[in-house]
Amino acid sequence: METVKVMVDGVQVEVPKGSTILDAAKIAGIDIPTLCFLKGINEIGACRICLVEVEGTRALQASCVYPVSDGMVVRTNTPAVREARRVNLELILSNHDRKCLTCVRNQNCELQDLAERFHVKDIRFEGESIHYPVDDLSPSIVRDANKCILCRRCVAVCASQGVGVIGPVDRGFRTIIEPIFNRSINNVPCINCGQCILACPVGAIREKDDVEKVWTALQDPNLHVVVQTAPAVRVALGEEFGMEMGTRVTGKMAAALRRLGFDKVFDTNFSADLTIMEEGTELLGRIKNGGKLPLITSCSPGWIKFCEQFYPDFLDNISTCKSPQQMLGALLKSYYVEKNGLDPAKVFVVSVMPCTAKKFEAQRPELSSTGYPDVDVVLTTRELGRMIKEAGLDFPNLPDEEFDPTLGESTGAAVIFGATGGVMEAALRTVAEIVTGKPLDDIEIKAVRGIEGVKEAEIQLGDLLVRAAVAHGTGNAKALLEKVKSGEKEYHFIEVMACPGGCVTGGGQPIVKAKKRMDRDPREVRAAAIYDEDRDKPLRKSHENPEVKKLYEEYLQEPNSHKAHELLHTHYVARQKY
Amino acid sequence: MSVSSVFSASAVTDNKEKFAKLQEVIERYRGMEGPLVPVLHEAQEIFGALTLDVQKYISEALNVPVMQIYGVATFYSQFTLKPKGKCKVSVCMGTACYVRGAKKIQDKLVENLGIQVGETDKDGKFTLEATRCVGACGLSPVLLVNDDVYGRTTPDIVPNIMDKYRKA
Ligand code: SF4
Numbered sequence: 001m002e003t004v005k006v007m008v009d010g011v012q013v014e015v016p017k018g019s020t021i022l023d024a025a026k027i028a029g030i031d032i033p034t035l036c037f038l039k040g041i042n043e044i045g046a047c048r049i050c051l052v053e054v055e056g057t058r059a060l061q062a063s064c065v066y067p068v069s070d071g072m073v074v075r076t077n078t079p080a081v082r083e084a085r086r087v088n089l090e091l092i093l094s095n096h097d098r099k100c101l102t103c104v105r106n107q108n109c110e111l112q113d114l115a116e117r118f119h120v121k122d123i124r125f126e127g128e129s130i131h132y133p134v135d136d137l138s139p140s141i142v143r144d145a146n147k148c149i150l151c152r153r154c155v156a157v158c159a160s161q162g163v164g165v166i167g168p169v170d171r172g173f174r175t176i177i178e179p180i181f182n183r184s185i186n187n188v189p190c191i192n193c194g195q196c197i198l199a200c201p202v203g204a205i206r207e208k209d210d211v212e213k214v215w216t217a218l219q220d221p222n223l224h225v226v227v228q229t230a231p232a233v234r235v236a237l238g239e240e241f242g243m244e245m246g247t248r249v250t251g252k253m254a255a256a257l258r259r260l261g262f263d264k265v266f267d268t269n270f271s272a273d274l275t276i277m278e279e280g281t282e283l284l285g286r287i288k289n290g291g292k293l294p295l296i297t298s299c300s301p302g303w304i305k306f307c308e309q310f311y312p313d314f315l316d317n318i319s320t321c322k323s324p325q326q327m328l329g330a331l332l333k334s335y336y337v338e339k340n341g342l343d344p345a346k347v348f349v350v351s352v353m354p355c356t357a358k359k360f361e362a363q364r365p366e367l368s369s370t371g372y373p374d375v376d377v378v379l380t381t382r383e384l385g386r387m388i389k390e391a392g393l394d395f396p397n398l399p400d401e402e403f404d405p406t407l408g409e410s411t412g413a414a415v416i417f418g419a420t421g422g423v424m425e426a427a428l429r430t431v432a433e434i435v436t437g438k439p440l441d442d443i444e445i446k447a448v449r450g451i452e453g454v455k456e457a458e459i460q461l462g463d464l465l466v467r468a469a470v471a472h473g474t475g476n477a478k479a480l481l482e483k484v485k486s487g488e489k490e491y492h493f494i495e496v497m498a499c500p501g502g503c504v505t506g507g508g509q510p511i512v513k514a515k516k517r518m519d520r521d522p523r524e525v526r527a528a529a530i531y532d533e534d535r536d537k538p539l540r541k542s543h544e545n546p547e548v549k550k551l552y553e554e555y556l557q558e559p560n561s562h563k564a565h566e567l568l569h570t571h572y573v574a575r576q577k578y
Numbered sequence: 579m580s581v582s583s584v585f586s587a588s589a590v591t592d593n594k595e596k597f598a599k600l601q602e603v604i605e606r607y608r609g610m611e612g613p614l615v616p617v618l619h620e621a622q623e624i625f626g627a628l629t630l631d632v633q634k635y636i637s638e639a640l641n642v643p644v645m646q647i648y649g650v651a652t653f654y655s656q657f658t659l660k661p662k663g664k665c666k667v668s669v670c671m672g673t674a675c676y677v678r679g680a681k682k683i684q685d686k687l688v689e690n691l692g693i694q695v696g697e698t699d700k701d702g703k704f705t706l707e708a709t710r711c712v713g714a715c716g717l718s719p720v721l722l723v724n725d726d727v728y729g730r731t732t733p734d735i736v737p738n739i740m741d742k743y744r745k746a
């Protein structure tokens with residue numbers, strides 16, 4: 001690798017050619033402040049908080065985008081640099097509502113960090129400011145432009161998702177980041193993925209908070225309130241309590257939920273196993289009967305809305321399986337209530353999801369097989385974190401507890417749903433055994449793991465060579481679908497997750513600040529925890545889940561039966577973009 | 579997906595000729611660098627404004643998100659999103675006019691036309707605007723209606739002038 005030598009504040013460092021001053025300074029042990037910079041996503045040099053002096057140039061330079069060259073001499077801490085940064089920071093603050101105490105990002109805000117770091121005590125440019133109404137019409141996403149600092153990180157991430165529904169409007173002092181024609185985010189083709197929330201350095205984009213609805217239900221003596229938790233929540237919730245990224249907190253999470261007052265604590269992993277039974281059977285059926293191929297997975301509601309809006313021609317390719325959260329909800333309001341003599345009208349289902357799009361999904365009118373909504377309220381991982389804090393639980397020191405039986409048992413195949421490639425891997429573990437009668441030699445299918453945007457695998461199952469592809473991030477899915485459309489690529493089975501990295505970095509997960517993201521990629525660190533969880537499970541194939549077997553024996557008969565279709569399957573509709 | 583299938587059929591059929599013209603413009607700029615701004619300019623000439631339907635059409639044809647088009651359309655002040663009225667009424671807000679009471683003239687127009695500056699009335703008859711110095715300072719305060727210039731105006735005569743155009 002070609003390297004160059006750079007001097008930063010008197011420290012000589014050797015860095016790869018093409019590095020930025022920001023990178024070089026980091027190696028020299030200097031943390032240059034940044035705000036608009038989000039590695040790999042938003043590298044536009046807009047906020048000018050990261051200014052430095054470069055010997056031989058007249059103006060100060062934005063270090064996040066300025067490439068180093070051999071012999072370059074950089075100074076990051078001169079009076080001119082300090083004053084320029086401070087002025088830029090004060091200008092941003094003068095236009096910001098500064099309601100930190102009531103902000104969801106209080107103490108987790110990159111602007112607050114800078115204000116503290118630079119000891120801003122007084123803002124010299126108190127100017128006129130415009131007050132914008134808060135847009136909270138979407139079931140998933142809330143926008144509050146009064147807090148927006150115009151860094152455009154959300155704009156870049158939404159565009160990279162292949163959606164692009166928020167952008168700069170107007171100019172100068174009136175510039176605002178919003179959808180077209182003053183519309184609500186709920187009235188444009190936003191897919192509710194929440195990636196913009198993860199990108200925002202401040203509290204200008206956030207999830208719709210449904211915590212109060214859950215407290216109210218928990219208070220109600222007439223309701224039987226049950227909860228389910230998605231695979232990816234257990235490898236991230238700990239971060240809300242200062243635990244290391246990638247810490248597994250499955251048992252503590254179950255304990256916390258019980259202490260919050262839920263009557264039963266179930267696991268969405270159970271219905272992930274069930275999904276494999278239903279979807280695997282659907283795949284084999286389509287292959288055998290000349291059905292529509294490729295079959296595309298349906299677990300990710302952001303992806304479903306994306307397809308309904310932008311690729312309606314592919315709707316028949318999508319598996320009719322409901323997502324695991326909806327499957328479990330439907331079973332809770334049928335199988336579970338019948339078994340326990342409960343009134344479905346009085347059973348209240350809460351899901352804890354790594355996802356903001358699940359909030360939208362739960363409201364879809366067709367997802368109410370029993371006449372009641374399958375799921376009543378969806379909380380994100382972050383909202384559950386807030387409830388646990390409010391209740392005063394010492395989360396890191398809680399004991400490890402188990403999920404409740406019947407709908408709490410799961411295999412390793414279910415937990416890997418939380419990482420990109422996981423549904424594919426889980427499905428192949430089961431489908432291989434159904435087709436060939438014997439398990440795969442190695443059930444860990446590494447080809448579909450990892451953070452490459454599109455992954456491919458070929459698996460020989462008897463005389464059938466199954467061609468599979470995995471895409472995460474709807475931008476990558478778009479590229480893949482275009483190839484399928486043009487005939488360049490042919491597959492039997494495709495997994496799509498709307499969020500880059502899959503559910504572990506879903507829009508409802510703990511927010512990782514831009515600086516931290518530069519050091520540790522949560523997509524990889526959390527996925528590693530997911531695969532550890534899989535390895536520690538005694539059973540690792542969905543069809544071996546004893547409670548799933550029992551469910552078929554007692555209630556559903558067999559995968560894709562009439563009853564299974566009634567409760568566990570759904571349909572999709574083409575949607576207008578604008 | 580074909581261009582016409584993405585939005586209300588009526589928007590295109592009602593303005594068939596205009597959209598055909600727009601299509602020609604788009605073909606002319608296709609493949610050139612930075613086609614968006616010139617296409618938007620010509621689209622505005624054809625339709626009088628960059629309405630959502632016009633933006634959607636251009637979005638599909640050039641494969642640029644509507645959001646980006648909207649951003650450009652709001653960034654440059656020469657673009658307008660809503661069609662203008664038949665009579666463009668503007669008050670000169672240059673220094674000379676301003677000190678001689680242009681603001682009062684403008685207030686009177688707001689009252690008389692029932693619209694704010696920058697708006698068009700619902701019949702599509704009047705659009706009220708503010709303009710920079712028109713170079714007729716000797717006649718200040720100046721009121722313009724399309725190409726007609728009214729100098730040394732007072733709030734009192736505003737209703738009479740407007741009535742003239744209402745009848746026309
Ligand atoms: S939720 Fe996703 S699609 Fe919607 S605005 Fe945010 S990034 Fe874009």
Ligand code: SF4
Binds near residue numbers: 148
């Ligand atoms: S909403 Fe957040 S991410 Fe988007 S521009 Fe504003 S501050 Fe940046």
Ligand code: FES
Binds near residue numbers: 036037044049064
């Ligand atoms: S300009 Fe470098 S962080 Fe914003």
